[in-house]
Amino acid sequence: MRHRGVLANGQLGVRNRYFGRRVCRAPDPSRPHQPPRIGWLISNRNRWWYPFKSIGDIAVTHVDLISHQEREVEALAWLDGDERSRWQRFQSPVAQRRYVLCRAALRAVLCGQVGCPNESLAFEAAKHGKPFALVDGQPASISFNVSHSGNHGLIAVAPRGRLGVDVEERAPRRNLDNLIEGVFSPREKSELESLEGCQQLHVFFRFWTIKEALVKAHGKGLSMKVAELEIPEEMRRGATRCIGQFAQIPGTSWFLEDIGTKDFAAAVAHELSPSS
Numbered sequence: 001m002r003h004r005g006v007l008a009n010g011q012l013g014v015r016n017r018y019f020g021r022r023v024c025r026a027p028d029p030s031r032p033h034q035p036p037r038i039g040w041l042i043s044n045r046n047r048w049w050y051p052f053k054s055i056g057d058i059a060v061t062h063v064d065l066i067s068h069q070e071r072e073v074e075a076l077a078w079l080d081g082d083e084r085s086r087w088q089r090f091q092s093p094v095a096q097r098r099y100v101l102c103r104a105a106l107r108a109v110l111c112g113q114v115g116c117p118n119e120s121l122a123f124e125a126a127k128h129g130k131p132f133a134l135v136d137g138q139p140a141s142i143s144f145n146v147s148h149s150g151n152h153g154l155i156a157v158a159p160r161g162r163l164g165v166d167v168e169e170r171a172p173r174r175n176l177d178n179l180i181e182g183v184f185s186p187r188e189k190s191e192l193e194s195l196e197g198c199q200q201l202h203v204f205f206r207f208w209t210i211k212e213a214l215v216k217a218h219g220k221g222l223s224m225k226v227a228e229l230e231i232p233e234e235m236r237r238g239a240t241r242c243i244g245q246f247a248q249i250p251g252t253s254w255f256l257e258d259i260g261t262k263d264f265a266a267a268v269a270h271e272l273s274p275s276s
Contacts, residue, residue, distance in 0.1 A: 046071060049105035052154065053259055058270055059113075060165065060259060063105045063153030065098050072097055075104035078118060102146055102153045109155055114140055130219040145216055152264050161271040164217030166209040168265045170201060180204065183211065185230040205265035207231055210256055213269040218249055232256070243272065 048071050052062035079087065083103055090096045110133055111118055122134045133140040143163040145156050150169035157163075173179060180192050188207060195203055210231050215224055225248065232244040241257040253272040260266045 046074070047105075047108075048075075048101055049108065049153075049155070055257055055259075055268065055270075056255075057160075058156055058158045058163070058268060059109075060268060061105065061109050061155040061157070063102050063148065063155060065101055065148060065151045065153050067097060072100055075100045078104040078107055080119075080122065083123075098148050098153065102148055102155070105153070106144065106146055106155055109157055110140070110142065110144060113142055113157055116140075126219060128220050130216070147212075147216075147266075149264065154266055156268050158270060161273060162217045162219060163271070164213040164215065164269045166212035166216060166267055168205050168209055168212075169263075170205050170265055172201065173204075176201070176204065179208075183208070183226045185227055188231060188236065191236060202265075206258060206260060206267075207236070209260065209265045209267040210235060210258065210269070213267040214246075214254060214256065217254065217269040217271060224248060 048064040048068065049061050050064075051059065053060040076084065076087065079100065087096055087100050087103075090099060107118055107121055110116075111121055114121075114133075114135055116135045120136045121140075122137070123131045124134060125131050130145075133142060133144065141159065143158045143161055145163050145165045147154050147165050147167045149167050150171070152167050152169065154165050154167045156165035180189055184192065184207065192200060192204055192207070211226055211229060214229060215226060218224065229246055229248055232242050234242050235244075235256060235258065241255070243253055243255055245253050255270045255272055257268050258266075259268055
């Protein structure tokens with residue numbers, strides 16, 4: 001049994017599963033790359049993604065992004081031609097690794113949720129750049145969002161409603177004061193400035209991920225005035241979840257939850273239907 005591999009020159013090769021021998025094969029332009037079916041990937045014992053948290057009808061998956069050449073080779077084989085071209089354009093090996101491992105995991109998760117083969121799944125971007133899934137050329141009835149930071153990735157999936165997720169490793173920031181000034185409301189800034197050291201950094205990333213998840217769920221990107229999007233008071237005071245409404249997003253209620261761990265800060269935001 002043989003698997004596709006990536007050689008040092010970036011071309012595809014073939015790796016014999018039993019003997020590890022690689023043979024370089026030049027791409028055949030008459031045969032466009034077709035990602036393989038998803039069954040083998042889902043049953044792979046060496047998978048790098050696993051269920052992280054279920055919240056109602058939201059399923060969150062954690063993606064392990066540590067450096068692992070075999071995983072990266074396997075993941076690349078699951079991408080389509082456009083995704084592989086995007087992977088090649090990344091200048092940093094770290095960026096390439098994060099992209100390919102997250103993207104292949106996303107394909108596995110979505111194919112499992114929707115019940116489609118990998119080759120039927122494609123992605124397009126909405127007006128403000130937020131991606132959505134297509135199955136056999138038609139929009140899929142599923143919402144998803146992806147975030148990664150350091151060695152951690154998160155994939156959130158729900159059957160309906162706009163959805164956002166954000167993850168951040170709690171690494172010290174040199175420009176923390178400038179970030180606090182630029183993205184937080186006066187009350188949020190006052191609460192952050194009353195803290196010091198590790199406690200301030202911890203709360204900063206908690207606030208940051210909640211806001212970022214909401215901005216990503218809304219899907220309008222930088223057009224939103226993030227400083228005016230104030231985190232509900234109960235969450236600022238320590239509640240792990242709440243339902244909130246925001247003046248910048250009239251007529252919509254949002255479910256927010258802090259899903260951070262000791263290893264990273266993280267949050268999810270989900271649009272609620274009027275009957276929720």
